[in-house]
C-alpha cells in the first residue's frame with residue numbers, strides 16, 4: 001500500500017469517527033440507532049473505491065475492538081462488537097466495498113454530471129442498503145432473539161434516512177470527482 | 188472520540204501504556220461476560236475513581252461525557268422496557284464503567300504511545316503476511332490525529348458560510364470538508380515520505 | 390463605514406485575545422499590524438461578528454454584532470487561509486453560490502458573476518478547480534466571491550501571503566482601487582504604508598493608533 | 614552537496630511544471646525564486662524524489678531518485694504549509710517519531726530529541742501541542758523534526774510565510790547558522806539576498822542562474 005493510500009484510508013476512518021459525534025437517534029424500541037456514520041461508510045466507498053474504502057471501515061472496527069468510544073454515542077468495545085447493532089458494523093466493510101466496486105465500474109470522468117450522480121447514488125444504495133441490511137437483520141435477529149421477520153420490519157425505519165444519505169454521498173462523490181479527482185488512481 | 192489526551196502527571200499518566208491498553212481490552216471482556224450486579228457496581232465505582240484521578244476540572248469532565256451518558260441512558264431504558272430490570276441495571280453499569288475507563292485511558296495516553304502499543308500488539312499477526320504492524324500503528328495514529336483536525340475544518344467552513352451569509356447545509360459543508368481534508372491528507376502523505384517514516388516499504 | 394468598539398474585548402477561556410478597547414473607526418482605509426498572536430485576527434472577527442465580544446459591545450453602521458445571529462452580511466471577510474473560504478469546487482460556482490437565496494434570478498446571478506470576474510480581469514479563473522489554484526489565484530478567487538455580494542466593508546486578513554511580486558502588486562492595486570471601505574491586516578508593511586490610520590496590536594492591547602509611518606516605526610521597535 | 618539534473622523535467626498530465634533542465638548544484642546555499650506557479654516547489658520535490666522526473670534523471674550525492682521507492686532520507690524538506698508536516702500533536706513525540714525504525718534505542722532517540730531542541734533553543738516547545746503553536750514556533754518545530762534525522766541537505770519552501778518581523782528575523786538567523794546544505798525557496802527576497810547562487814524559474818524554465826543580486830534584478834523585471 002502506498003503512503004498516500006494509507007493516509008487516505010486513515011482519513012476516511014477519521015471521517016466516520018467524526019460523524020459519530022452527531023448524536024444517534026433511537027427510533028421505537030429497536031436498539032440500533034439511526035446514525036450519520038453510515039453516510040461516512042457510503043462516502044468512503046464512493047470517494048476511495050472498493051479496496052481503500054473497505055480498509056477505512058476495518059480501521060474503525062479495529063478501534064472499536066480496542067474499546068475506544070468511536071461509534072455514535074461514544075460506544076466501543078465488546079458491547080458494540082456483539083450487540084444487535086453489530087451485524088451492521090461488520091456489514092459496513094462489505095457495504096463500502098460494494099459501493100466502491102460499483103462506483104469504480106459505473107462512473108468515469110467523461111460522463112455527464114447527471115449520469116455520474118445517479119451512478120454514485122445507485123452504488124451507495126446497493127452497497128449501503130441492499131447489501132448491508134441482510135447482515136444487520138440476520139445478526140440482530142440472532143443476538144436480540146427476535147424473528148427474522150420482526151428484525152426485517154424494524155430495519156424499515158432506516159430506509160428514508162439511508163436513501164437521503166446515499167443521495168448526499170452521491171453529491172459529494174460527484175463534487176470530489178470534479179474538484180479533486182481521485183478516481184483515475186483508484187484501483 | 189472527543190476524549191483526547193489531557194496533559195497531566197497523574198498515576199494513570201505514568202502507568203505504562205501497555206498496561207492501560209491491555210486492561211481496557213480485558214475490562215471490556217470481563218464486563219461483557221459478567222452480569223453480577225454487585226461486581227459490576229464495584230467495578231463501575233472503581234472506574235469513576237480512575238476517571239476522577241486524571242485531574243480534569245469537574246466541569247470539563249462532565250462536558251466530555253454528556254453525549255455518551257445520554258446514549259447509555261437510552262440503551263438502558265430500551266433494555267428496561269423489553270427485559271427484566273436487573274438486566275437493564277447491568278447494562279447501565281457495564282456501559283458506564285466501560286465508558287469511564289475508556290475516557291480515562293484516552294485522556295492519559297498520547298497518540299505516540301497508542302501507536303507503539305498497537306504496533307507491538309499486531310506484530311505477531313504480521314507473520315501471516317497480510318498486514319504490516321508499523322503501518323497498522325501509523326494508520327491508527329493518523330485517525331486519532333485527523334479527528335480533531337476534521338472538526339476544526341468543519342468549524343472553519345461553517346464560519347465561512349456565516350461570513351458570506353449562507354445557510355449551512357450538509358452537502359455544502361461536506362464537499363469542501365472532504366476536498367480540503369483530502370488535500371491535507373495528500374500533504375501529510377508527502378511529509379511522511381519526505382521524513383522517511385515508512386522506510387520499511389522501500 | 391462606522392465601526393465602534395465600546396470597551397469591547399474577547400477572551401477564549403482564560404486567554405485574553407483582545408483586551409477591552411474603545412474605538413471609533415470611520416476611515417475608508419484602516420491598517421492593522423502586530424506580532425504573531427497579538428490579536429489582529431480576533432479583532433477583525435469582532436468587526437463582522439464572527440467572534441462576539443465577551444465584554445462590552447461592537448456596533449457596525451449602528452448595528453450591535455451581538456444582536457445578529459450570524460456574521461454581518463455587509464462586512465465581507467477574506468480569511469487568512471482563503472482555501473477554507475471557497476465552498477464549491479469550481480470558482481464560478483462558488484461565486485454564484487454566495488448570491489443564491491438573495492432573490493436574484495439565474496440570469497442576474499450569471500451577470501453578476503461575469504461582472505466581478507471582469508472587474509478583476511480574472512475571466513480565465515472561472516472554470517478552474519479551486520484546490521489547484523496557486524496562492525495568488527486563490528486570493529483573487531476569494532475576493533471575487535466576497536465582492537460579488539456587494540459588501541460595504543471589506544476585511545482582508547494577510548492578503549499577500551504566499552504571493553509573488555506580481556500578484557502582490559496586483560492585490561495592492563486592487564485594494565487601492567476598491568470603492569468599498571477596507572480593513573487590511575498584514576505583516577507586509579508596504580501594503581499599508583500609505584494608510585492614514587493604522588492600529589498596532591501588542592499582546593491583545595492597542596499599542597498605537599496612528600498614521601502608517603508612526604505605527605510602523607513603533608512596530609519595528611517592538612519586534613527588535 | 615551534489616545534486617545533478619540531467620535533462621530532468623516533470624509534468625502533471627498535459628501541464629509541464631518543470632521543463633527538462635540540466636544543472637549541477639554543489640553550493641552550500643542555494644536560493645530559488647520565481648512567480649507563483651513557475652515550478653519552484655515541483656523543482657524542490659524533484660530533489661528529494663517526492664516528485665520523480667517524467668523525463669531525464671536527477672541524482673543526489675550519486676543516487677538516482679528514481680531508484681528509491683520513497684523520498685531520499687538525507688534530504689530534509691520543510692513544506693510550504695508546515696502544519697501538515699507535523700504528524701503527531703505533541704512536538705517532542707513528533708520529533709521522536711521520525712527517528713523510529715532507524716535502529717536507535719529508546720534512550721538514543723530521547724537524546725537526539727533533546728539535542729535538536731537545545732540546538733534551536735526550543736526546549737520549551739517540547740511538550741507543546743503543535744496545533745497551538747504560532748507560525749514561527751511551528752516553523753521551528755518542523756525544523757527540529759527534520760534536522761533530528763540528520764539530513765545532509767535541507768530544503769525550505771517559503772519558510773517566512775505568515776511570520777511577523779521578529780519570527781522572520783529568527784528564521785533568517787537559523788538559516789544563516791545551519792551547517793547543513795540549504796536550498797531556500799522564497800518570495801521574501803531579503804532572505805536569499807546574500808546567496809551566491811540563485812535560480813530564477815519562469816513558466817517551468819530556468820530564467821536565470823546567477824548570484825542573488827543579478828537573479829533578483831531579473832525577477833523584478835519579469836514581475837513588472
Ligand SMILES: Nc1ncnc2c1ncn2[C@@H]1O[C@H](COP(=O)(O)OP(=O)(O)OP(=O)(O)O)[C@@H](O)[C@H]1O
Pocket residue numbers: 401404405406423424425426427428429430431432469747748775777
Ligand atoms: N479559537 C481560539 N481559541 C483559543 N485561543 C485562541 C483562539 N483564537 C485565537 N486564540 C489566541 O488568541 C491570541 C490572538 O490570536 P489572533 O489569531 O487574533 O492573533 P494574530 O494577531 O492574528 O496572529 P497572526 O499574526 O499569527 O495571525 C493568540 O494567543 C491565539 O492563540
Ligand SMILES: Nc1ncnc2c1ncn2[C@@H]1O[C@H](COP(=O)(O)OP(=O)(O)OP(=O)(O)O)[C@@H](O)[C@H]1O
Pocket residue numbers: 521522523524525551553625628629630647648649650651652653654655656
Ligand atoms: N499535483 C499537481 N497536479 C497538477 N498540477 C500541479 C500539481 N502540482 C503542481 N502543479 C502545477 O504545476 C505548476 C508549478 O507548480 P509549483 O507548485 O511548482 O509552483 P511554485 O513555483 O511553487 O508556485 P508558488 O509560488 O505559488 O508556490 C503550477 O501550474 C501548478 O498548478
Ligand SMILES: O=C(O)CCCC[C@@H]1SC[C@@H]2NC(=O)N[C@@H]21
Pocket residue numbers: 032033034035036038071072080085086088089132136158161162
Ligand atoms: O453504531 C453501531 O454499532 C452500528 C450502527 C449501525 C446502524 C445501521 S447502519 C444502516 C442503518 N442505517 C442507520 O441509520 N442505522 C442503521
Ligand SMILES: [Mg+2]
Pocket residue numbers: 429430431469546
Ligand atoms: Mg491572524
Ligand SMILES: [Mg+2]
Pocket residue numbers: 653654655693770
Ligand atoms: Mg510553491
